[in-house]
């Protein structure tokens with residue numbers, strides 16, 4: 386999609402990310418419980434302080450549309466993303482993830498997605514990820530699938 390770009394995360398973006406993750410429709414889709422404000426801000430402070438994390442703000446047109454984050458977990462490089470509902474269905478996540486993958490170190494990139502999150506799974510497929518194993522039900526009772534891009 387034309388008009389989607391990535392840039393460094395700045396303080397003001399966090400308010401937009403907070404509002405987006407409070408959206409009950411989005412939270413249901415991602416199968417995560419929205420964080421309260423203080424916990425959300427503390428989470429982002431930790432994420433931004435760790436130099437092994439890679440993150441960008443997604444800009445669509447001139448609006449902050451969401452974020453892309455990558456972190457190292459038990460030796461796997463993971464990716465996660467969140468796009469605000471105002472921007473859904475226009476190819477924003479796909480365009481942003483494609484750009485974001487170019488910024489990551491060489492090697493496999495992993496993503497864990499709730500089995501029911503059809504939209505996110507489609508985004509991963511479009512960006513070259515493939516299924517890496519059978520669905521697994523995590524401790525929170527949510528069934529998720531593991532994707533990898535070699």
Ligand SMILES: CC(C)(COP(=O)(O)OP(=O)(O)OC[C@H]1O[C@@H](n2cnc3c(N)ncnc32)[C@H](O)[C@@H]1OP(=O)(O)O)[C@@H](O)C(=O)NCCC(=O)NCCS
Pocket residue numbers: 411412414415465466467468469472473474475476477478479480497498499502503504505507508511
């Ligand atoms: C999932 C999410 C990233 C999709 O963002 P988006 O910008 O709307 O995605 P795109 O427009 O790039 O869509 C890519 C494909 O997925 C499909 N898709 C998107 N949302 C969908 C949905 N809810 N149901 C079914 N298909 C969907 C699109 O139709 C498109 O497929 P196509 O090219 O074959 O038509 C976004 O809805 C989101 O951030 N949701 C809340 C947080 C979340 O789930 N994050 C991911 C956690 S793993």
